Amino acid sequence: MKNNVLxxxxxxxxxxxxxxxxxxxxxxxxxxxxxxxxxxNKKREIEIKNLTDDPFEIANDPEIDVVVEVAGGVNPCxxxxxxxxxxxxxxxxxxKELLAKHGDEIFSLANENNVTVLYEAAVAGGIxxxxxxxxxxxxxxxxKVMGILNGTTNYILTKMEQEGLSYEECLRQAQKLGxxxxxxxxxxxxFDTMYKIAILSNxxxxxxxxxxxxxxxxxxxxxxxxxxxxxxxGYKIKLxxxxxxxxxxxxxxxxRVHPVLVNENSTISKINDAINTVLLEGHPVGKxxxxxxxxxxSPTASSVVGDILAIASEISYxxxxxxxxRVNVSENAIQxxxxxxxxxxxxxxxxxxxxxxxxxxxSICAVNNINLQSIIQKGIKKDNTALIVxxxxxxxxxxxxxxxxxxxxxxxxxxxxxxxx
Numbered sequence: 001m002k003n004n005v006l007x008x009x010x011x012x013x014x015x016x017x018x019x020x021x022x023x024x025x026x027x028x029x030x031x032x033x034x035x036x037x038x039x040x041n042k043k044r045e046i047e048i049k050n051l052t053d054d055p056f057e058i059a060n061d062p063e064i065d066v067v068v069e070v071a072g073g074v075n076p077c078x079x080x081x082x083x084x085x086x087x088x089x090x091x092x093x094x095x096k097e098l099l100a101k102h103g104d105e106i107f108s109l110a111n112e113n114n115v116t117v118l119y120e121a122a123v124a125g126g127i128x129x130x131x132x133x134x135x136x137x138x139x140x141x142x143x144k145v146m147g148i149l150n151g152t153t154n155y156i157l158t159k160m161e162q163e164g165l166s167y168e169e170c171l172r173q174a175q176k177l178g179x180x181x182x183x184x185x186x187x188x189x190x191f192d193t194m195y196k197i198a199i200l201s202n203x204x205x206x207x208x209x210x211x212x213x214x215x216x217x218x219x220x221x222x223x224x225x226x227x228x229x230x231x232x233x234g235y236k237i238k239l240x241x242x243x244x245x246x247x248x249x250x251x252x253x254x255x256r257v258h259p260v261l262v263n264e265n266s267t268i269s270k271i272n273d274a275i276n277t278v279l280l281e282g283h284p285v286g287k288x289x290x291x292x293x294x295x296x297x298s299p300t301a302s303s304v305v306g307d308i309l310a311i312a313s314e315i316s317y318x319x320x321x322x323x324x325x326r327v328n329v330s331e332n333a334i335q336x337x338x339x340x341x342x343x344x345x346x347x348x349x350x351x352x353x354x355x356x357x358x359x360x361x362x363s364i365c366a367v368n369n370i371n372l373q374s375i376i377q378k379g380i381k382k383d384n385t386a387l388i389v390x391x392x393x394x395x396x397x398x399x400x401x402x403x404x405x406x407x408x409x410x411x412x413x414x415x416x417x418x419x420x421x
Contacts, residue, residue, distance in 0.1 A: 005029055006312040009058030011036045011080060012071030013044065015178075016094055016121070019301030020070060021046055027305075029312055033064050036071075059084035066311055068304060069093040070121075078102055085109050085117075090321060092307040094121035094300055100195035100211050103202065107327040116321045118307035123196045124149060124276045126299025127292040128306075133203050133280070135324055142204045142282035144244040149196040151274030151295040152180045152187040153219050153239040157259075158272040161227050161236070167220060179274055179295070189218035190239065190257040197241030200278070201255055204243065207333035209255065215338040217258035226348060226416055229378065229389050235261040235346075236269040237418065246341075252334045254341050261346050261420040339398045344373070344420035347390040347400075350413040353380050360410055361388065368403040370395045391420065 006029060010017055013035055024030050035048045036055040052058070058067055059080050067084040069077055069091065077098050081091055082105075091110065093099070099106065099122055110117045120130050124147070148154050152174055159170040171188065174180035186192050194216045198209040219239050230237050240262075243255040262269045267289060271277045276294025281287050293299035314321050351357045358375060365372055371393040378387040392400070404414045 004316065005031050006066060006308070006315065007031050007033045007064050008066045008068050008308060009034045009036070009061060009064040011055045011058060011067065011069045011077070013037045013048070014070070015297045016070040016300045016304065018044070018046055019297035020068065020304050021048070023298075023301045023305045024308070027309070030308060034058050034061065055080045056083060059089070060087060062087075064089060065315065066090045066092060066308060068308065069095055070300075070304060071095070072097065074098055074101060078106075081106060082109060085113050085115055088113055088115055090115045090311050090315075091117040092121075092304055092311070093117065093119050094304055095119075096122040096192070096195040096199060100198040100209070103199070103327070104208050104329070107329070111326060111328065114320060116311065116325060117327070118310065118322070118325060119199070120307050121300045121303035123199050124278055124290070124292070125151075125294040125296065126302045127276060127278065127290050127294060128303070129200070129278050129290050130203060131325070132290075133200075137280070137282075137285060137288075138324075140280075140282035140285050142280055143248055144242075144281040145197075145200050145204045145278065146240050146242040146244070147200075147278035148238055148268065148271050148276050149193045149241045149278070149294065150187050150190075150239060151276060151293075152184065153190075153193070154271065154276070155179050155274045156188070157219060157222065157227070157237055157239065160222070160224060161231065164224060166224060167222060188220055190216045193239060193241040193257045197243050197255060197257060200241070201243040201253065201333070202329060203327070204280070205245075205253060205333065206329055207253065207331055208329055209333050210335060213255075213335040215256035215258065219259055221416060222259055222418075223416070225387070226346075226418065229348065230261050230346065230418075231264070233261075233346075233374070233389075233391065234264050235420070236264055238262055238268060238271070240268075240421075246336055252336045254336045254338075255333075256338055256341075259418050261418055339396075339401065341397050342394050343397060344394050345390075345392045345400055346416075346418045346420055347392070348415045349388040349390065349407065350381075350415050351386050351388050352411055353384045353386045357386065357412070358388065361390065361407065361412065364403055364406045364410070365390075365392070368399045368406070370399055370403055
C-alpha cells in the first residue's frame with residue numbers, strides 16, 4: 001500500500017462486481033488497478049480504464065495489494081487465487097462454491113503466506129454474519145446454525161403461497177426480476193444453500209466440512225397443494241440450510257439442505273420474498289437471529305467493500321492483517337447420514353378411495369415404528385383417488401423411507417415427504 005492508497009484488482013464484472021466498482025467510487029483511499037472480465041467487447045453500464053481477460057495478470061501484478069474475486073465458480077478462480085496468495089496478496093471473495101469445496105486449501109495457503117482471506121459476501125449477501133461469529137460471538141459454543149440462505153427459492157415459495165401460482169410460474173417471475181438465472185439449477189436444487197451452510201458450519205463448529213456428505217434437496221417438487229395443506233395445518237414451507245450437533249455433548253454433525261414445514265408463529269416463517277435469515281443457538285448467547293437482504297448488487301457489494309476497507313484500515317500498521325478473521329481448522333467433521341437422524345414428517349399420499357385405506361396407512365406406519373400425530377383425508381379426485389395428509393411424530397428417517405416403499409407396494413403413492421421442525 002503506497003501513499004495510503006490500497007490498490008486492488010477485481011476479477012468479475014457482473015452484477016456484484018459492478019456494484020463493488022460503483023460503491024468504491026466514493027472512497028479516495030482505494031484504487032482499482034485492473035478488472036478482469038470474460039469478454040472485453042461486452043457493453044457495460046460503467047466505464048473501466050484497465051480491463052483484461054486474463055485474471056492471472058491481476059494475480060501476478062506486483063502493484064496490487066488485494067485481489068477481489070466476484071466471478072464465481074471453481075475454474076479458473078481456484079488457481080488464480082492460489083497464485084495471488086503465493087504472491088502475498090490479500091483476498092476478498094464472494095465465491096461460496098469455491099470456499100465450500102476448496103476452502104481448506106485456500107486458507108492453509110493463506111496462513112503459510114501470512115495473508116488474509118475475507119469472505120463476508122459469500123454467505124447471506126449484505127447480512128454481517130461471518131465477522132460477528134468470528135469476533136463478538138467467538139466465546140460461544142454453538143449447537144445449531146440454520147437459515148434461509150437463498151433469496152431465489154424463498155421468493156418462489158412466497159409467491160406460490162401468496163398468489164396460488166405453480167412452481168413453474170413463480171420461477172418465471174423470479175427470472176424476469178433477475179432473482180433467478182436462465183439455468184436456475186444452482187438455486188432451486190439447493191446447491192447454493194449447501195455451499196453456504198458448509199461455510200457457516202466450518203466457522204461455527206471449527207471443523208472441515210465435506211460437501212459430498214451434506215444431504216441436499218431442492219424445491220422443484222413442492223406443489224401448491226403441499227403449501228395449501230401446510231397452511232391449513234398451521235405451517236409455512238421454507239428451504240433451509242441446517243447444521244446441528246446430534247446432541248449437546250456429541251461431536252457428530254447433522255448437516256442438510258431441504259424444504260421444511262415451520263410453525264406459522266415462528267419468526268422464520270415470516271421471512272418472505274428474497275430476504276435471508278441466519279439463526280444461531282449456543283451458550284452463553286442463547287438464540288440469536290440475523291436478517292436482511294441476501295443477494296443482489298448492492299447488498300453483496302456492501303459486504304465486499306466492507307472487507308476491502310477492513311484490510312485497508314490495517315495494512316499500513318501491522319504485518320499480520322486481521323488475525324481474528326483467519327481460519328485455522330485441521331479436524332474433519334463427523335457428518336451424520338440423514339438416514340440416522342430423527343425428524344417429524346409431513347406426507348402427502350395419493351391413495352385408492354377404498355374402504356380401509358386409512359387403516360392400511362396406519363398399520364404400515366405402526367410396523368415401521370412411526371407414531372402419527374394426525375391423518376386427514378382432503379377429498380376425492382376425479383380418478384377416484386383420495387388425497388391423504390399425514391403428520392408424524394419424531395421418527396427415524398430410515399423408518400420413513402421404509403414405510404414409503406411399503407405404502408407404494410400397496411398402490412398408495414407417496415407424492416411428497418417434507419420434514420417438520
